[in-house]
Amino acid sequence: MKIIKTSIVILSCQMLAGCSWLYGEDGLVKDSSYEYVNARQTKDIQIPGELTQKRKVNFTPVPAIGEKAKQAPYGKEVKVSAPIQILAVLDNIRIDKKADNPAVFILDDSDFLWRSIIEIFEENEAKIEKANKQELVIETDWLAVDERGVWLGVAGEDDIDEFRAKYRVKFTDGVLKDEKRMEVSRIAAEKLDDETEQWQPVPSFWQDSADMLNLLISSYDKKAATRDQARKAAMVAGFKVQMAKDEEDAAALVTEASMEHVWEKLPKVLEALEFDVNDRDRRLMTYFVNYQKEEAGFFASLFSEEKELLPIDAGDYQVTLRQLGERTAIVFRDGQGEPLNSQVLTKLYPTLSQLFGDNR
Incomplete structure (x- = not known):
């Protein structure tokens, strides 16, 4: 029995010796757990100029660390908004991907498109500062917006108590026949200073204009659907010959x-x-x-x-x-x-x- 125990101990020692021979720093299979500490820093990614987009804003900032973290907002105080995309999901609308400002191509009657945008502002009681059909430009007066820059759908100085903005809608000829290009830009934005009660300018970003463009596209879609339903009703209606x-x-x-x-x-x-x-x-x-x-x-x-x-x-x-x-x-x-x-x-x-x- 003593001989068997001795044999087991000797065999175990040989197995341990074998593991150290296979694994470890000097073994056949080396441990790579800490190789990253010796890794060299790679070059920063270079984005080609044609892929950059102007006037973007960081909606998902990386939280500060170290001493800066003590002064940085945290928890619910961190304001995070979803990225804005242009809602060009209709069959007759496509995005102008090369535009500096949010813009779409709309295949429709130009007079109907112009009237629709004018009516959208009028129906929401938004004051229009300029509506030049020859230049195909519409510019609004001050509109009430929230802190994120989203139009609240109301107008008038009495209704604007914190943030306000002006917008421009510009129409040009599209690429295809009977196609119009509609571009929206926020041309001015201000915030009311509580202490001085004076309006102070604030920056405008691409997303602010995209929000307005999406609102106009959605409202235009409803008007176009109503028009198309009327056309279908007229098409089946009888007439005298x-x-x-x-x-x-x-x-x-x-x-x-x-x-x-x-x-x-x-x-x-x-x-x-x-x-x-x-x-x-x-x-x-x-x-x-x-x-x-x-x-x-x-x-x-x-x-x-x-x-x-x-x-x-x-x-x-x-x-x-x-x-x-x-x-x-x-x-x-x-x-x-x-x-x-x-x-x-x-x-x-x-x-x-x-x-x-x-x-x-």
Whole structure:
């Protein structure tokens, strides 16, 4: 038994000796736990000039350490705000990433865009100091903002008791056709000194202008949605048509509805007439369609009602819109562009009058 214990002790000593041979400072596998103390400092990261962005502010400062930490704010006193991003999430809006001030490209009617921004300020009772449509510049009077620079949506000297700012909205031509570029900048900002009761200037940052741009984009989106809903309602609304002649003395249907309204409604009418729309040319205000008469088979005639066929031959046709004074003329033509005669159009009139007058 004593021999066995002696053997175990000797074996344990050999194992410990083996570990020191494998690990340790002189071992085969060296300990790297403290190698960092000998590491050399690397060079500072150099950011290319084109990647820098002007007028940024540090919204997440690193807390002070050492003696400076005793005087630095801590806990709830540390004001941390989330980074500001431009909310260009709409289909017709994209960000101008190369702009010094927050800016977006908006694909929309320029008059509607101008009116929308003016109305946003007016609806919030914000005074406008300058609104020059020729220069496409809007500048506000003093607006009440909070400590972070966010517009409070109120105006007037009586409502501004601590912070205030002025903003400029500038429109220029965009890159794409019918596109406008809208840039927002905070051009002045002040804070009221409690002791002197005098306004003192304070700096403006990129985020301050981005906040206002986001507010304008959001409000514009609501106005555009309301407009688009009205357009859809007008598109399905029916209107009255009458037999007449166009400027070239061709048989036509005329209506008091706008050409845009007729253009939007026409595909529904053609579909109800079982025309296939092959193409359309908005410059010519023309739909290119095809009509095929369906010949009902034996079983179809048994189980379905017989459809009334149009008094025209199968083939290609064109439907053209023309301005006729303040009215819109609708001319049906054959495949070669010749207007259908008045006898054919007279036969089609009852059906067309009903379809154009329906809400569809």
